Amino acid sequence: MIEFHHVSLEYPITRTLALDDLNVHVRRGEFVYLVGHSGAGKSSFMNLILKRALPSRGEVYFSGEPLKRYRRARTAMHRRRIGMVFQDNQLLPHLNAFDNVTFALRVTGVKKVEWQERTREVLRLVGLEHKHGALPMQMSQGEQQRVAIARAIVCEPPVLLADEPTGNLDPDSSREVLRVLQNINLRGTTVIVATHARDLVETYRHRTLTLRKGRLVRDDPYGGYAL
Numbered sequence: 001m002i003e004f005h006h007v008s009l010e011y012p013i014t015r016t017l018a019l020d021d022l023n024v025h026v027r028r029g030e031f032v033y034l035v036g037h038s039g040a041g042k043s044s045f046m047n048l049i050l051k052r053a054l055p056s057r058g059e060v061y062f063s064g065e066p067l068k069r070y071r072r073a074r075t076a077m078h079r080r081r082i083g084m085v086f087q088d089n090q091l092l093p094h095l096n097a098f099d100n101v102t103f104a105l106r107v108t109g110v111k112k113v114e115w116q117e118r119t120r121e122v123l124r125l126v127g128l129e130h131k132h133g134a135l136p137m138q139m140s141q142g143e144q145q146r147v148a149i150a151r152a153i154v155c156e157p158p159v160l161l162a163d164e165p166t167g168n169l170d171p172d173s174s175r176e177v178l179r180v181l182q183n184i185n186l187r188g189t190t191v192i193v194a195t196h197a198r199d200l201v202e203t204y205r206h207r208t209l210t211l212r213k214g215r216l217v218r219d220d221p222y223g224g225y226a227l
């Protein structure tokens, strides 16, 4: 589904080599961790998938097609088809859980009954059906993060990228978020999680890519934190 072929990324102004000759193939339906110290290149990896950055060398393919061929409208469509979850959940503070999730759907032209039903379904999937009327400030950090995940998957993206999704969470909430991401993966979504959370990577084992100074130093199909 996503293929990096000899990909390097050098940021032009600072001339930082963020990624160095990366060769990776993430297949449809995989669950993959991306681990590495701060500055190893994890966010750069995500940015290349979203075509927020272009490789300085090499090629990124999505479903077999080079991303560089996408023109502007196609790039916008591509980004809409990729769900994103960040460390900071970025919920709208004045909207309740239900409305935070529907916000993205309402502008897509989907019929009202359908977006209501889809929103209920994804809130059920993240275990927060009962919190549909709560504002972000009335929920725990972990619950807010699960609403953010619901929002990211409500348009049924084939790929979900999560950048440090448990960075602000206690161990119990982190495990809950990981379980939710795994359930989403079991429904067929390809999931890529950038994380420092060693205990989670070691507990819930999945293929793990380890980056060090922009190079892929390990690709372990059975997981395990190698730093």
Ligand SMILES: Nc1ncnc2c1ncn2[C@@H]1O[C@H](COP(=O)(O)OP(=O)(O)OP(=O)(O)O)[C@@H](O)[C@H]1O
Pocket: 011, 014, 016, 017, 018, 036, 037, 038, 039, 040, 041, 042, 043, 044, 045
């Ligand atoms: N927009 C940018 N311009 C210049 N250099 C950048 C830019 N973004 C990142 N870098 C540099 O590229 C390298 C990789 O950064 P990146 O953010 O991809 O790492 P990371 O593994 O996600 O780090 P963290 O875990 O701290 O988020 C770092 O040396 C960083 O300083």
